[in-house]
Amino acid sequence: xxxxxxxxxxxxxxxRYSDLDAxxxxxxxxxxxxxxxxxxxxxxxxxxxxxxxxxxxLVIELEAGATFDLRILSFGAAFGRIAVDxxxxxxxxxxxxxxxxxxxxxxxxxxxxxxxxxPNASSRQVIRSVLAGQATGTYLGKVAVARGxxxxxxxxxxxxxxxxxxxTANAKPELEIYADDVKCAHGCAVGELDAQGLFYLESRGLxxxxxxxxxxxxxxxxxxxxxxxxxxxxxxxxxxLGELV
Amino acid sequence: MLQINNLFATVAxxxxxxxxxxxxxxxxxxAIMGPNGAGKSTLAYTLGGRPGYEVTGGSVTLxxxxxxxxxxxxxxAAGLFLGFQYPVEIPGVSFVQFLREAANSQRKVxxxxxxxxxxxxxxxxxxxxLLRMDMDMLKRPVNVGFSGGEKKRAEMVQMGILDPxxxxxDETDSGLDIDALRIVGEGINAIMRKPDKAVxxxxxxxxxxxxxxxDFVHVLAGGRIVKSGGPELALQLxxxxxxxxxx
Numbered sequence: 001x002x003x004x005x006x007x008x009x010x011x012x013x014x015x016r017y018s019d020l021d022a023x024x025x026x027x028x029x030x031x032x033x034x035x036x037x038x039x040x041x042x043x044x045x046x047x048x049x050x051x052x053x054x055x056x057x058l059v060i061e062l063e064a065g066a067t068f069d070l071r072i073l074s075f076g077a078a079f080g081r082i083a084v085d086x087x088x089x090x091x092x093x094x095x096x097x098x099x100x101x102x103x104x105x106x107x108x109x110x111x112x113x114x115x116x117x118x119p120n121a122s123s124r125q126v127i128r129s130v131l132a133g134q135a136t137g138t139y140l141g142k143v144a145v146a147r148g149x150x151x152x153x154x155x156x157x158x159x160x161x162x163x164x165x166x167x168t169a170n171a172k173p174e175l176e177i178y179a180d181d182v183k184c185a186h187g188c189a190v191g192e193l194d195a196q197g198l199f200y201l202e203s204r205g206l207x208x209x210x211x212x213x214x215x216x217x218x219x220x221x222x223x224x225x226x227x228x229x230x231x232x233x234x235x236x237x238x239x240x241l242g243e244l245v
Numbered sequence: 246m247l248q249i250n251n252l253f254a255t256v257a258x259x260x261x262x263x264x265x266x267x268x269x270x271x272x273x274x275x276a277i278m279g280p281n282g283a284g285k286s287t288l289a290y291t292l293g294g295r296p297g298y299e300v301t302g303g304s305v306t307l308x309x310x311x312x313x314x315x316x317x318x319x320x321x322a323a324g325l326f327l328g329f330q331y332p333v334e335i336p337g338v339s340f341v342q343f344l345r346e347a348a349n350s351q352r353k354v355x356x357x358x359x360x361x362x363x364x365x366x367x368x369x370x371x372x373x374x375l376l377r378m379d380m381d382m383l384k385r386p387v388n389v390g391f392s393g394g395e396k397k398r399a400e401m402v403q404m405g406i407l408d409p410x411x412x413x414x415d416e417t418d419s420g421l422d423i424d425a426l427r428i429v430g431e432g433i434n435a436i437m438r439k440p441d442k443a444v445x446x447x448x449x450x451x452x453x454x455x456x457x458x459x460d461f462v463h464v465l466a467g468g469r470i471v472k473s474g475g476p477e478l479a480l481q482l483x484x485x486x487x488x489x490x491x492x
Contacts, residue, residue: 194333195296196333197333197334197335199293199295199296199317200329200332200333200335201335201343201347202316202317202318202321203293203294203295203317203318203320203321203327203329204318204321204343204344204347204403204407205318205321205322205347205348205350205351205354205407206318206343206346206347206350207318207350208316208318210346210350211318214338214342214343214346215335215337215338217337217338218335218336218337218338218386219337221337222337
């Protein structure tokens with residue numbers, strides 16, 4: 001336990017891109033433990049809109065056949081870190097849809113470790129980052145498949161959009177597989193808004209700001225698709241995107 | 246309505262338009278024809294204000310307003326519509342949302358009340374029917390998964406909804422089969438053949454002009470208009486080729 005309490009350094013992979021000075025102010029980070037009992041379904045939406053430094057660490061246990069749907073919209077903190085550990089038993093299902101919308105000198109990060117401990121569990125992570133100014137957005141996502149966890153179905157989709165040349169996106173989807181007969185897909189892309197698409201929208205009368213906002217809204221939509229409070233999350237994100245463009 | 250006077254434009258520092266002049270009055274339909282590389286699409290994009298198309302000389306006015314001083318969205322609000330040769334696919338944004346935002350953005354600039362959701366859908370349904378397009382297609386993401394012909398019909402639906410005073414249609418006939426060509430041609434007539442509107446059709450072929458009868462036909466070659474005439478000029482071009490006619 002004492003090891004956990006020591007402030008991490010750059011050498012610690014999970015904190016490689018963190019703002020360590022800001023982290024020091026909120027260290028140690030309490031573990032928030034969530035247990036989803038066998039066969040039950042739970043969902044949680046986190047809207048991280050407070051200023052200053054915020055760090056959270058969720059530890060989620062999904063028992064056999066349990067379902068957990070986690071959505072994260074992070075845009076407020078100067079330093080905002082959300083770490084999620086999820087452990088899946090047989091047939092459990094974990095969804096994470098997250099959007100990080102940063103500007104100025106914000107440092108936003110999502111660090112996940114999803115472990116498929118038993119057969120036939122599925123996990124799906126969709127991470128979208130929109131970064132303006134000198135903002136940094138990081139996603140470090142490890143999916144571990146334990147020995148014997150056959151029939152695992154896991155997917156990570158990670159995309160970042162940079163609105164300025166000075167913004168930074170770090171993305172590291174990682175797989176650690178000790179079982180056969182598993183399906184683990186991951187994809188990762190960092191890009192800029194399509195100039196041709198923007199001109200097309202503007203030629204129809206949209207202001208450049210509105211054209212960008214519309215394209216960014218489309219870009220992050222998948223992160224909240226299917227959420228119980230999808231409309232609320234979309235509306236909050238849209239308002240924030242209006243400030244970024 | 247549209248006055249182009251001695252227009253010079255470059256793309257990536259390469260001169261493309263070299264002293265192009267053209268005058269189009271309200272109520273007229275003009276066709277510009279010309280060989281590949283003559284500057285036809287450059288003219289369309291320059292009028293639309295696409296980034297990268299730099300005007301190095303001359304002037305363009307639309308209804309007396311200096312078009313070149315306006316940003317692309319302001320040109321749209323001033324009454325310009327640009328029909329794209331290659332309409333752009335925009336995943337995740339539905340036609341309905343995009344077009345309602347577009348129509349209301351233009352109305353705002355003109356100091357008009359925004360259309361309500363109901364009013365907009367009624368208008369969209371009417372224009373989609375005009376182009377024989379299923380309304381369900383407009384609920385899909387912009388141009389995604391559309392065939393070449395569907396994209397062009399969708400362009401015309403957009404034109405119908407946005408109701409411009411002047412339209413530049415860049416090879417709207419390319420990628421159309423014979424039935425679609427007729428539908429698009431009739432759509433252009435229904436939307437734009439009016440005393441207070443005008444159209445500039447950019448095309449390679451005579452066939453669209455069978456449906457949309459131009460009042461004037463111009464030949465664009467080497468970045469300028471080298472010959473102008475009536476509809477018979479298009480027929481002559483079709484028969485004899487650009488080289489013989491424009492020489």
